[in-house]
Amino acid sequence: MKVTILGCGGSFGSPLAWQRYGNIDLSNKRNFRTRSSVLIEENKINILIDTSPDLRSQLYNAKCTNIDAVLYTHIHSDHTAGLPDMRAMSIINNKIIPAYMPSIMIDDMEKMYKYIFSGEKDYNPFMKIIELKDKINFKNILIETFKHNHGSIDVQTFRIGNFAYSTDIKKFYDNDIDKLRNLDLWIVGLLRDDEHPSHAGYDKIIEYINYIKPKKTIFTHMTALLDEKLLKSKCPKNVFPGYDGQIIEI
Numbered sequence: 585m586k587v588t589i590l591g592c593g594g595s596f597g598s599p600l601a602w603q604r605y606g607n608i609d610l611s612n613k614r615n616f617r618t619r620s621s622v623l624i625e626e627n628k629i630n631i632l633i634d635t636s637p638d639l640r641s642q643l644y645n646a647k648c649t650n651i652d653a654v655l656y657t658h659i660h661s662d663h664t665a666g667l668p669d670m671r672a673m674s675i676i677n678n679k680i681i682p683a684y685m686p687s688i689m690i691d692d693m694e695k696m697y698k699y700i701f702s703g704e705k706d707y708n709p710f711m712k713i714i715e716l717k718d719k720i721n722f723k724n725i726l727i728e729t730f731k732h733n734h735g736s737i738d739v740q741t742f743r744i745g746n747f748a749y750s751t752d753i754k755k756f757y758d759n760d761i762d763k764l765r766n767l768d769l770w771i772v773g774l775l776r777d778d779e780h781p782s783h784a785g786y787d788k789i790i791e792y793i794n795y796i797k798p799k800k801t802i803f804t805h806m807t808a809l810l811d812e813k814l815l816k817s818k819c820p821k822n823v824f825p826g827y828d829g830q831i832i833e834i
């Protein structure tokens with residue numbers, strides 16, 4: 585399985601507009617982060633998690649010309665607003681692309697993007713909504729998913745084989761974290777060092793890592809308050825800040 589971090593920035597990206605860049609070193613390219621999404625390639629099937637507002641340039645940079653399915657974590661616009669860019673993927677490959685999403689997203693997404701899912705005037709639909717179930721078999725790739733807490737809403741964690749992706753996380757429910765045992769790679773959201781009302785801080789995420797012990801952990805969804813080198817220097821072994829364009833083979 586090949587995992588490409590298309591973007592690993594928080595909702596504003598990094599650095600922020602208007603030259604507000606927190607404490608990051610602007611001479612380090614890894615501190616330039618687009619909004620979070622990830623591409624998974626397995627047996628020539630391309631699965632995209634989330635459609636970030638930076639999707640067009642992300643797919644261009646990854647030389648990706650085909651997406652077989654999109655999985656949505658939640659409805660926040662930093663995870664959905666690039667959806668219209670999927671039209672190119674549909675046209676190039678002459679197909680309607682499935683978009684898997686939790687039931688709670690469906691009404692709002694249908695309303696916001698009617699032309700994409702139902703067609704409108706001169707536009708034919710180019711994607712179709714499929715309600716997410718706990719387990720999906722997509723072209724023989726088993727995808728497991730469960731909800732975690734993100735403040736006032738829930739977000740889906742996705743697990744494919746020994747890879748899992750948990751962005752925008754405040755906490756796990758019940759014993760769900762146990763579903764993340766034996767991971768080769770966990771990509772997890774770390775917004776900033778301190779706690780945020782809807783995101784866990786560094787200490788909490790490290791607690792989770794120490795509990796499930798993935799072989800490798802990579803942080804995503806980072807604000808401009810997190811400098812890549814400084815963060816790396818304080819991380820335990822096998823824990824790293826991600827960067828846009830990073831490719832991990834597992």
Ligand SMILES: [Zn+2]
Binds near residue numbers: 594660
């Ligand atoms: Zn987000």
Ligand SMILES: [Zn+2]
Binds near residue numbers: 658752
């Ligand atoms: Zn969010």
